[in-house]
Amino acid sequence: EKFSRHYDLRTVYILDHVREQGYAAFVDWLNAYIRGTGARLIFLDIEFFFGFGIDLILRITKDVRIVLTTFDDIVFHEMNYINALGCDLVTCVDPLAVLKYREKGMNAELLFLENSRMPFDEFQETVKDIDVLFFGDLTKSGRSAFIEGLIASGIEVRVHCSAMNGELSYSELAHLISRSKVVLNLSQTHTVMKRPEAFVPVWSFLQFKGRVIEAGLGRAACVSEYAPSIEYLFGNETVLMFRTMEECAEIIRGLLGNPVRLAELSARLREMVLASFEQEGQVQRLVDVIGKSTVIEKVAPKWIPYRYIGAMTMARFLTVRRPLGAWLRDLSAFILGAWVYPVHLRLLAVLAVFLGILTRAFK
Numbered sequence: 419e420k421f422s423r424h425y426d427l428r429t430v431y432i433l434d435h436v437r438e439q440g441y442a443a444f445v446d447w448l449n450a451y452i453r454g455t456g457a458r459l460i461f462l463d464i465e466f467f468f469g470f471g472i473d474l475i476l477r478i479t480k481d482v483r484i485v486l487t488t489f490d491d492i493v494f495h496e497m498n499y500i501n502a503l504g505c506d507l508v509t510c511v512d513p514l515a516v517l518k519y520r521e522k523g524m525n526a527e528l529l530f531l532e533n534s535r536m537p538f539d540e541f542q543e544t545v546k547d548i549d550v551l552f553f554g555d556l557t558k559s560g561r562s563a564f565i566e567g568l569i570a571s572g573i574e575v576r577v578h579c580s581a582m583n584g585e586l587s588y589s590e591l592a593h594l595i596s597r598s599k600v601v602l603n604l605s606q607t608h609t610v611m612k613r614p615e616a617f618v619p620v621w622s623f624l625q626f627k628g629r630v631i632e633a634g635l636g637r638a639a640c641v642s643e644y645a646p647s648i649e650y651l652f653g654n655e656t657v658l659m660f661r662t663m664e665e666c667a668e669i670i671r672g673l674l675g676n677p678v679r680l681a682e683l684s685a686r687l688r689e690m691v692l693a694s695f696e697q698e699g700q701v702q703r704l705v706d707v708i709g710k711s712t713v714i715e716k717v718a719p720k721w722i723p724y725r726y727i728g729a730m731t732m733a734r735f736l737t738v739r740r741p742l743g744a745w746l747r748d749l750s751a752f753i754l755g756a757w758v759y760p761v762h763l764r765l766l767a768v769l770a771v772f773l774g775i776l777t778r779a780f781k
Contacts, residue, residue: 437738438744440744442751452482462486464501466490468730470734472501472504472719476718478504485505485507488509488511489531493610496723506714509526511528512647514650532628533631533632538635550600554629556579557581558606559606561606568602572667573670573671578594599673600638601630601632601638605648606623630652637688638687639680640657641658643660722763727759727763731752749768
């Protein structure tokens with residue numbers, strides 16, 4: 419939808435193809451599809467799909483520019499960065515992620531997911547009858563206990579969680595945000611320690627969330643758990659931030675008790691969002707960048723850590739079912755043709771796969 423005015427954009431679901439024919443055959447199909455359609459650009463979204471590694475990305479025809487599209491780079495950065503070595507550009511929803519790629523000499527641009535004003539504009543005159551709104555997953559990083567603590571302190575919080583309240587259309591969510599005086603944002607990610615994508619011993623991250631942008635579009639103030647990306651984009655005077663539940667309660671009480679201050683913050687946030695981060699302008703800037711770019715020479719890295727190779731290999735051969743013949747073709751292609759990974763590390767990863775198969779068989 420974001421790019422519908424700029425490109426004839428067609429969607430291909432990698433998983434559907436892999437389930438039928440495997441990874442290697444999918445890349446062959448993709449290259450034929452590119453030639454048949456005359457495509458010149460690919461937006462590649464492979465977060466949470468670790469089996470599609472850089473060896474496959476480097477096999478995609480050099481006739482197209484590849485934009486690696488990331489939404490959770492703060493968690494997947496090391497995996498994403500290695501995949502990005504086979505791409506021409508990276509898009510990120512976190513401004514600090516953009517800088518992390520640029521400091522490595524890579525092309526990166528900001529592209530938010532939830533930043534279109536259109537669903538919100540029809541609700542601009544909506545009465546603000548909700549004091550505080552939180553919407554999102556309550557299972558992450560103590561969110562449920564945090565909100566229960568706020569409510570126990572006397573703060574009235576309206577909560578929408580799809581697991582509890584059912585799914586909302588985006589228009590319905592925009593209406594809910596537009597009815598709210600304050601949108602509460604909690605920044606911590608899920609626990610990442612010991613997960614396959616974790617390269618460093620971090621328990622969780624303080625991540626930029628789209629709620630901040632959506633609050634601005636809905637003329638609400640945003641009170642947020644501290645995140646450095648929010649500080650970088652908005653400063654401490656536009657989005658008020660806290661580190662404890664007690665600080666959060668104090669800030670919210672202060673805003674609800676001062677309607678002039680509340681209106682000032684809401685207006686300032688909306689103005690900043692519309693001026694710098696709204697979808698139409700942001701997408702146009704990205705399209706301009708892509709239009710001026712050329713396909714860069716993809717140089718395979720001289721070193722890839724085994725952590726990446728191991729996680730990618732386990733995902734490729736243990737997480738997606740496909741016909742046995744396709745599985746064996748993928749295995750052969752990996753052992754004999756995935757030259758970007760050192761042969762001894764390929765074999766070590768394959769050994770880990772077979773140990774995983776045996777472990778599952780004897781459970």
